[in-house]
Amino acid sequence: MKKVIEITKLKKTFGKTEALTDVTFDVNEGEIVGFIGPNGAGKSTTIRILLGLIKADSGTAKIFGEDVWDDAVSIHKRVAYVPGDVNLWPNLTGGQVIDLFLSMRGAKVDKKRKEELMKRFEFDPTKKCRAYSKGNRQKVALIAAFAADADVYLFDEPTAGLDPLQERVFQSYAREVQQRGASVLLSSHILSEVEQLCDKVAIIRQGEIVESGSLTDLRHLTRSQINLKTAEELPNLEEQSFAHNVVREKDEIVFQLDSDHLNDFLNYIEPFTVLKLESAPPRLEDLFMRHYETVKGGD
Numbered sequence: 001m002k003k004v005i006e007i008t009k010l011k012k013t014f015g016k017t018e019a020l021t022d023v024t025f026d027v028n029e030g031e032i033v034g035f036i037g038p039n040g041a042g043k044s045t046t047i048r049i050l051l052g053l054i055k056a057d058s059g060t061a062k063i064f065g066e067d068v069w070d071d072a073v074s075i076h077k078r079v080a081y082v083p084g085d086v087n088l089w090p091n092l093t094g095g096q097v098i099d100l101f102l103s104m105r106g107a108k109v110d111k112k113r114k115e116e117l118m119k120r121f122e123f124d125p126t127k128k129c130r131a132y133s134k135g136n137r138q139k140v141a142l143i144a145a146f147a148a149d150a151d152v153y154l155f156d157e158p159t160a161g162l163d164p165l166q167e168r169v170f171q172s173y174a175r176e177v178q179q180r181g182a183s184v185l186l187s188s189h190i191l192s193e194v195e196q197l198c199d200k201v202a203i204i205r206q207g208e209i210v211e212s213g214s215l216t217d218l219r220h221l222t223r224s225q226i227n228l229k230t231a232e233e234l235p236n237l238e239e240q241s242f243a244h245n246v247v248r249e250k251d252e253i254v255f256q257l258d259s260d261h262l263n264d265f266l267n268y269i270e271p272f273t274v275l276k277l278e279s280a281p282p283r284l285e286d287l288f289m290r291h292y293e294t295v296k297g298g299d
């Protein structure tokens with residue numbers, strides 16, 4: 001598979017803050033890679049280095065085999081970028097700014113596609129930007145990013161402020177560019193978004209990639225939360241290897257279930273009368289906690 005983004009041992013400090021200590025991962029052609037990590041972990045710093053906006057202290061970052069700092073001009077013709085907090089010209093309309101963004105990229109605009117994007121994102125391009133809400137400012141950048149073809153899309157929490165319906169619109173366009181063979185790097189705090197869209201994820205903590213690989217490979221890190229109510233007492237649930245952090249509340253039991261031991265749980269529960277069974281998907285937070293426990297040798 002062709003490597004499109006190659007990041008190797010990036011380091012970056014701001015004064016005394018070590019923002020990146022060792023960031024290494026790749027994005028291949030036609031791949032959507034989720035870039036996740038807690039606040040301040042170094043996602044935006046990595047993306048800003050990829051854009052050539054800041055220079056790494058050491059290590060290398062390449063897009064299409066070209067150095068992101070030295071060859072920024074040629075790289076930018078093939079890259080679209082959407083940050084999580086879009087700054088716009090207050091006195092221009094949304095439509096004007098979309099065109100401005102596109103002309104800055106030197107992109108060939110597909111007018112029909114632009115119209116379609118505005119319709120699907122339910123965006124009114126005639127208002128002055130100062131009047132747009134947070135979500136609508138995001139839409140300006142998203143519509144500009146998708147209205148002309150790019151080979152690489154760098155998204156830094158692009159759906160911050162979008163309602164769930166609009167988030168789906170974003171996802172469908174992201175899938176579309178992927179099918180065309182483009183590569184997408186998507187930083188996000190929303191694990192469900194990453195799970196639905198991404199082939200691979202890179203997890204960053206304190207400036208270091210702590211896990212990267214396909215979501216299937218990372219499944220061993222995930223646990224769902226189960227809320228359970230049965231007619232009978234459940235004996236020895238605590239001793240089952242699939243169950244973690246079992247808490248018995250009044251008439252309900254809450255515990256974490258290993259995602260790859262779902263069947264063991266179903267076999268265990270089979271003889272009982274189940275009155276309620278709720279399963280919540282693993283949250284980003286849990287994934288981190290799991291990883292942290294693993295590193296420290298916990299269960």
Ligand SMILES: Nc1ncnc2c1ncn2[C@@H]1O[C@H](COP(=O)(O)OP(=O)(O)OP(=O)(O)O)[C@@H](O)[C@H]1O
Pocket residue numbers: 014015017018019037038039040041042043044045046
């Ligand atoms: N220009 C800067 N000057 C000083 N410190 C900075 C600068 N930019 C980033 N940092 C620091 O570098 C670290 C990484 O920040 P970064 O913005 O990359 O995190 P992030 O993963 O994008 O977080 P978030 O999820 O909150 O967006 C943080 O400790 C941040 O305070």
Ligand SMILES: [Mg+2]
Pocket residue numbers: 043044045156
């Ligand atoms: Mg950030």
